[in-house]
Amino acid sequence: MINKLQITFLLGVFMMLFSGHVKAQLQQGQLVDGIAAVIGDEIVLESDVSEQMNYAKQQGASNTDKCEFLENLINNKLLVYEAKKDTLIENQSARIKEQANAKYNQLLSQFPDEKTMLAAYKFRTGYEMKNAIEKIDTDTYYGQAKYQRVTEKADVTPNEVTDFYNMYKMQLPEVKDEISLAQIMIYPKLTEAHKEELINKLKKIKQDIQAGESFESQARIYSEDEGSAANGGLYKNINKGQMVKPFEAAALNLQEGEISEPVESEFGYHIIQLVRKSGKVYDARHILLKATPTDDEIKTAKKKLDSLRTLIIDGKMTFKDAAFRYSDDKRTKFNAGLIPGADGSSKIERESVPGTISYELAGLNKGDITTAFEDEDNRRKAVKIVKIEEVIPAHQITLETDYDRIKQMALNKKRNEMVEKFVNSKLPTTFISIDGRYDSCSFKANWKKESIKK
Secondary structure, three states, rough: HHHHHHHHHHHHHHHHHHHHHHHEEEEEEEOOOOOOEOOOOOEEEEEHOOOOOHHHHOOOOOOHHHHHHHHHHHHHHHHHHHHHOOOOOOOOHHHHHEEEHHHHHHHHOOOOOHHHHHHOOEEEEEEEHHHHHHHHHHHHHHHHHHHHHOOOOOOOOOOHHHHHHHHHHOOOOEOOEEEEEEEEEEEEEOOHHHHHHHHHHHHHHHHHOOOOHHHHHHHHOOOOOOOHHHHHOOOEEEOOOOOOHHHHHHOOOOOOOOOOOOEEEEEEEEEEEEEEOOEEEOOOOOEEEEEHHHHHHHHHHHHHHHHHHHHHHOOOHHHHHHHHHHHHOOOOHOOOOOOOOOOOOOOOEHHHHHHHHHHHHOOOOOOOOOOOOEEEOEEEEEEEEEEEEEEEEEEEEHHHHHHHHHHHHHHHHHHHHHHHHHHHHHHHHHEEEOOOHHOOOOOOOOOOOOOOOO
């Protein structure tokens, strides 16, 4: 039970297993290294088990029981298998394929050429690598969707939280040094002259296209969208509501083949060509020029935030009100600017605070606010001020100091039990085959049953 709890707390049971799996698969390419298990028509490779163990160790887990990691992966694969049969889970294959292509192009933009990238990730062809990305994204989508469906009604009462704590308090890990931070973040505003410069450049590109240049070639040359530039600016099978509103409004007001005037969005300025439209799905190409601020525009944003900081320190405005009124960070502005931690609470392990912020916090204490500094958010230049709301020294978990954290642990345990019950209900009618190297494993579920083929 101790090892199982440690895995639960460190990996978040289901979601983290998939997130760690992505990097491992891309690093090794499509490995032909032996099949550990087959669940329905889903496969777990031996390398999957090894990579999950390595990932867990990197996160601080002491458990090294290969059987437990295989069982976790089998559980996840069964959820994927069942999700694909669940008519209430939307088929997202077209979107996932397009998303995989965008990820591929984004990775490609980080290398001098495709050959170098394929060698780095140990793939033979671009087709093979795209298929691997698509398979990972497919498993992630279906696994998470089924997990949420099975556990959507999970809840815990205060008494259940207390009972959980009393039962497992000797096994709960010590909390490392933590900190609670709030921020106000703004994206530097471009001057009118700067905006005009970008708009005029896009108008010139549009003129060149209308004069005979292809949209695809111009996108490859000029577009600053890493996800689509290498693909000639193309996004396929876009569902209505998927893109930011200015982009979608402009695209859907075009006729097929028509090119828009420059359009402003939160990412910069675009010209858009509608390629195909069928109901609520469409294909479009675009050329993006990012709204990258100049040094002077960044200085102006810093002055604005430093002025807000002075008002807050002088008691003329609260940090909460300033975040709500002025912050461009939609994730935190409605929550007093509080930056969420990895577990969803407002507490962040001090050692995991990003380097840029950590540097600015050096020497500050509870209640202090940094001066304005430059950072990056969502791949955009941003300017921030950060306040230290709370400093929590390392301590053993208790109900008095960590109720929300313990509640989440108890809720995760209940969700695990619901998933376990669901899995057990599917065992009698699901084909399962586990490689002989795991014959000595004592699994929690009856995976070694006499398999039934449908």
